[in-house]
Amino acid sequence: MKPLIATAVFAILMMFAALTVKEKKSLTNFAAILMLGLIGLNIWELADYNHLLANAQAAPDLFAKMLRVDNYALWFNVLMTACSFLYILLTGRSIEKVGVHVGEYYSLHFFILCGVFLLSTYNNLLILFLGIEILSIPQYILAGSDKRNLKSSEAALKYFLMGAFSTGILLMGIVLLYGAMGTFDIHGFNFYATGTLSVMGIVGVMFMLVALGFKVSAAPMHFWTPDVYDGSPTPFTAFMATIVKVSVFFAFMRLFMEGFANIDPYWKVLLLGVITGLTLLIGNITAVYQQSVKRMLAYSSIAQAGFMMFVVIGSNAMAMKGMIVYAVAYTIATLGIFGVLLKLKDYTYDGFNGLAKKHPFLALVATICLMSLAGIPLTAGFFAKWFVIAAALEQAYTFWLVVFALVMAAVSLFYYFKVIMAMYFKQGDPELVSEITTLDKVVMTVIICAIIVFGIAPDMLLSWI
Amino acid sequence: MLLILLLVIPLVTGLASFAFRKTPAVKTWALIGALATLVVAALSFCGIKESIPEANYNWLPSLGANFSLQGSVMALLMTLLTAIVFPLVFIAQWNKDIEQPSRFYGLMLLAQSGLMGVFLANDLLLFYFFWELALIPVYFLAGQWGGKDRIKTSFKFFVYTFLGSLLMLAGLIYLYIQTPNGSFDYNTILATGASLPIASQGTLFILFFIAFGIKMPIFPLHSWQASAYEQTLTPVTIVLSALMVKMGLFGVMKWLYPVFPHVDEQFYNIIMILALIGILYGSLLAIVQTDIKRLVAYSSLAHVGLMIMGIFAQTENATNGVITQMFNHGITITGLWLVVDMIERRYQTRDLASLGGLAGAAPKMTIALVVITFSSIALPLTNGFVGEFLLFLGIFESTNPNHITFMVLAGLGIILGAIYMLNMVQKVAYGEQKSLVIADMSLNEKISIYIILIVIVVLGVYPNLLLQVL
Numbered sequence: 020m021k022p023l024i025a026t027a028v029f030a031i032l033m034m035f036a037a038l039t040v041k042e043k044k045s046l047t048n049f050a051a052i053l054m055l056g057l058i059g060l061n062i063w064e065l066a067d068y069n070h071l072l073a074n075a076q077a078a079p080d081l082f083a084k085m086l087r088v089d090n091y092a093l094w095f096n097v098l099m100t101a102c103s104f105l106y107i108l109l110t111g112r113s114i115e116k117v118g119v120h121v122g123e124y125y126s127l128h129f130f131i132l133c134g135v136f137l138l139s140t141y142n143n144l145l146i147l148f149l150g151i152e153i154l155s156i157p158q159y160i161l162a163g164s165d166k167r168n169l170k171s172s173e174a175a176l177k178y179f180l181m182g183a184f185s186t187g188i189l190l191m192g193i194v195l196l197y198g199a200m201g202t203f204d205i206h207g208f209n210f211y212a213t214g215t216l217s218v219m220g221i222v223g224v225m226f227m228l229v230a231l232g233f234k235v236s237a238a239p240m241h242f243w244t245p246d247v248y249d250g251s252p253t254p255f256t257a258f259m260a261t262i263v264k265v266s267v268f269f270a271f272m273r274l275f276m277e278g279f280a281n282i283d284p285y286w287k288v289l290l291l292g293v294i295t296g297l298t299l300l301i302g303n304i305t306a307v308y309q310q311s312v313k314r315m316l317a318y319s320s321i322a323q324a325g326f327m328m329f330v331v332i333g334s335n336a337m338a339m340k341g342m343i344v345y346a347v348a349y350t351i352a353t354l355g356i357f358g359v360l361l362k363l364k365d366y367t368y369d370g371f372n373g374l375a376k377k378h379p380f381l382a383l384v385a386t387i388c389l390m391s392l393a394g395i396p397l398t399a400g401f402f403a404k405w406f407v408i409a410a411a412l413e414q415a416y417t418f419w420l421v422v423f424a425l426v427m428a429a430v431s432l433f434y435y436f437k438v439i440m441a442m443y444f445k446q447g448d449p450e451l452v453s454e455i456t457t458l459d460k461v462v463m464t465v466i467i468c469a470i471i472v473f474g475i476a477p478d479m480l481l482s483w484i
Numbered sequence: 485m486l487l488i489l490l491l492v493i494p495l496v497t498g499l500a501s502f503a504f505r506k507t508p509a510v511k512t513w514a515l516i517g518a519l520a521t522l523v524v525a526a527l528s529f530c531g532i533k534e535s536i537p538e539a540n541y542n543w544l545p546s547l548g549a550n551f552s553l554q555g556s557v558m559a560l561l562m563t564l565l566t567a568i569v570f571p572l573v574f575i576a577q578w579n580k581d582i583e584q585p586s587r588f589y590g591l592m593l594l595a596q597s598g599l600m601g602v603f604l605a606n607d608l609l610l611f612y613f614f615w616e617l618a619l620i621p622v623y624f625l626a627g628q629w630g631g632k633d634r635i636k637t638s639f640k641f642f643v644y645t646f647l648g649s650l651l652m653l654a655g656l657i658y659l660y661i662q663t664p665n666g667s668f669d670y671n672t673i674l675a676t677g678a679s680l681p682i683a684s685q686g687t688l689f690i691l692f693f694i695a696f697g698i699k700m701p702i703f704p705l706h707s708w709q710a711s712a713y714e715q716t717l718t719p720v721t722i723v724l725s726a727l728m729v730k731m732g733l734f735g736v737m738k739w740l741y742p743v744f745p746h747v748d749e750q751f752y753n754i755i756m757i758l759a760l761i762g763i764l765y766g767s768l769l770a771i772v773q774t775d776i777k778r779l780v781a782y783s784s785l786a787h788v789g790l791m792i793m794g795i796f797a798q799t800e801n802a803t804n805g806v807i808t809q810m811f812n813h814g815i816t817i818t819g820l821w822l823v824v825d826m827i828e829r830r831y832q833t834r835d836l837a838s839l840g841g842l843a844g845a846a847p848k849m850t851i852a853l854v855v856i857t858f859s860s861i862a863l864p865l866t867n868g869f870v871g872e873f874l875l876f877l878g879i880f881e882s883t884n885p886n887h888i889t890f891m892v893l894a895g896l897g898i899i900l901g902a903i904y905m906l907n908m909v910q911k912v913a914y915g916e917q918k919s920l921v922i923a924d925m926s927l928n929e930k931i932s933i934y935i936i937l938i939v940i941v942v943l944g945v946y947p948n949l950l951l952q953v954l
Contacts, residue, residue: 396616409657418658422691425650432643444627444635478546 022060029053030129037122047111050125054104065093087142094483108462109358110254117252127157138270144193144203162251174250181243185233192226205278234267238297248317257357260320265346276334299325299427306434313366333410341406348399355388355466364450372447382442384463389435399473486528487553498593504586514589518571525567548667554606562603565814573719576932591621608668631715641712652695655688677743685744699732703762713781718825726814752796762789767900794875802878809871819856819936841917846924859940861901867943
């Protein structure tokens with residue numbers, strides 16, 4: 020509760036700050052401090068909840084059971100807020116350069132986080148809908164915030180039209196589910212209420228699948244992703260591709276695991292299998308042919324979504340662990356690589372040529388992040404893949420899908436290592452847009468240390484659940 | 485304790501190497517590190533008769549993965565080989581200027597650490613970790629230094645092996661899920677593997693075998709090999725061919741063959757045939773090569789083929805032969821690459837047609853070349869003979885219905901081997917002297933080559949040194 024309210028308050032505070040504070044830098048600092056406070060509030064909330072647990076007290080009903088907190092969701096919130104904090108430290112200087120409304124940008128980020136918290140704790144389809152909307156609308160604005168850039172406007176319009184369409188489908192799905200079972204409570208679904216399987220309910224599930232698949236850019240609902248990610252200002256792309264995406268995945272997994280578990284033969288292997296396979300295939304193969312690293316990262320986020328689909332397919336205890344590990348591993352690695360990208364003038368592969376000679380630190384950060392994305396041992400990305408695959412393999416009939424996914428992971432080397440090859444094995448003179456500050460160095464060091472530490476001991480991420 | 489040191493010394497010295505600025509300092513440092521590892525490896529190998537050393541530490545209790553190492557005879561022999569090869573290479577390359585030496589030596593030592601881990605790991609997840617970790621530094625070594633096609637060939641090598649590893653990962657996690665309490669412990673894995681249905685064992689066998697087969701490499705998966713060997717710098721080539729190849733063989737011996745014992749016999753037959761094709765095909769290709777490095781690369785394909793046949797012959801002699809030959813082949817091929825490198829540096833070419841007259845100009849080097857060649861074609865009184873003899877004996881004793889055919893055809897490999905190797909010696913050593921200023925071996929080259937020659941002859945004359953511990 021506390022963090023949820025705080026995000027909304029902080030967002031409004033940021034808006035007022037934008038009116039009064041003229042210095043862009045102070046706005047960034049203010050946002051960072053608020054974010055730090057938000058981490059504290061989240062930890063407080065988690066500690067409070069554990070205190071209740073320890074005294075064998077039930078958690079209070081929130082909004083007539085529309086929200087439900089548990090360790091798992093609260094810990095996820097803590098991690099995502101911590102990642103957002105890293106994000107602000109890493110991209111703050113670039114956010115200041117996007118446009119004039121810096122305060123508003125930060126304010127929108129807090130609103131997005133409000134959506135994130137709703138998505139992790141919802142217990143009711145209406146809250147799911149609210150969460151998705153609160154999460155999406157600020158993104159439409161952020162995508163178009165570089166107003167002088169035509170591509171940014173294109174991204175915003177595309178995202179808005181497609182997003183609104185998918186929200187419509189989501190709403191339709193919710194309505195059908197309500198019509199079939201008369202409840203919005205995700206734990207109250209009884210698909211066999213009339214004795215036979217409710218067809219309306221199944222159709223509703225399919226609608227939900229499509230709508231949520233759209234939000235996490237699973238194929239074949241992925242077409243918006245490359246254009247939006249490529250067109251949006253780079254720091255905002257970093258936010259969309261990481262924290263926002265994994266949070267929707269979190270909601271996706273919870274809905275299907277908790278709400279639709281008793282009809283899982285209808286959606287699990289066959290349908291999700293096809294979607295997962297397609298996502299992996301399209302994401303990986305298309306990424307190979309990209310010229311720009313930023314666009315490649317957009318496709319790579321599709322490919323990674325394919326792996327994250329395994330948590331939905333798995334829907335078991337291992338999948339819950341996998342969700343956390345994958346979310347953090349993918350988020351910090353992607354943030355790290357975006358952090359490097361923000362420093363460079365040229366976003367094409369050639370822009371990375373010779374980076375290792377000129378800026379060995381940036382090259383090292385990029386290398387470790389890319390290796391983590393590729394899933395090489397000793398990086399967090401390895402255990403991320405490990406958990407989601409283990410979750411999927413606990414289901415029957417997924418073995419060959421997993422083998423296919425791993426073959427696709429080998430394909431991913433073609434685009435991830437293209438960057439590494441450019442940095443280490445090729446000659447060139449990469450130009451930076453801005454100096455590497457001490458803050459950058461500290462944040463990047465934190466990121467690579469985290470990647471390696473979680474690559475050795477992923478347990479640390481799971482100690483709270 | 486010694487086992488941990490085997491991992492830690494190269495790791496720490498390797499990481500520290502990155503900090504050095506001056507070339508001589510980093511060379512000395514790397515050599516000291518490699519020699520220290522050698523001492524530890526020798527000590528632990530000497531203690532093998534008393535007990536099998538083990539080390540166990542908690543790593544990820546919630547997943548059932550432990551940091552557990554075990555020094556079986558085969559494992560310690562391989563670590564000894566790894567520990568011998570690195571200092572020899574460092575000594576032989578002492579005079580050679582390498583760009584960015586601190587990075588080079590750092591990566592070399594990290595690769596050594598990874599290799600040690602592969603041989604010592606007694607936990608499947610840990611094994612997988614090291615399996616990949618050995619690959620990463622070698623990829624950077626192969627991509628950063630070497631011929632002009634190196635970026636392409638090293639990437640090809642990397643993708644090949646990484647694909648194999650990922651297939652193994654799928655099998656590995658599947659196996660893990662079948663274990664009673666979720667454990668990666670070797671004994672649990674053995675029990676679980678044997679209890680799986682035959683069909684699943686077959687599938688997992690194939691997945692694991694592809695990973696190991698790419699590393700060895702076995703016939704249809706070998707296409708990365710020749711180009712990678714040709715384009716890399718000699719020290720890296722040695723790591724690839726003397727040590728990483730053994731990772732594949734070692735993997736089959738420890739993690740494949742005992743783990744899935746009930747697979748269809750037909751699998752073994754197919755592998756034997758593929759290995760046989762590798763022997764004959766590699767030999768024939770070696771005969772027509774004009775580049776010495778490619779020639780040696782293809783000869784390696786043939787030698788490894790014989791060892792693979794030995795593993796699947798399933799007799800005691802063959803198994804002992806494989807272990808002996810894994811060690812001996814590592815020593816011999818290291819010597820061969822070092823001599824090839826000396827020749828290349830002096831003639832500035834590897835083309836057999838432009839070489840010649842080495843015997844007149846550099847007699848000592850020629851003697852070394854000839855002895856190492858003899859070992860490579862398994863002449864008696866060299867170490868190569870011992871292993872290959874046991875291998876042929878073992879294949880002959882095999883209960884496989886086609887064992888005689890297999891042995892005879894594999895035996896052709898020795899004859900073909902004599903053709904290409906002696907042809908190479910003849911072209912390099914004799915004939916018209918193409919260049920007048922061919923210096924013989926320098927002191928550092930002498931040191932490492934003489935050590936190799938001593939090992940070749942001593943193990944050839946008195947193989948019991950090795951055989952008694954098996």
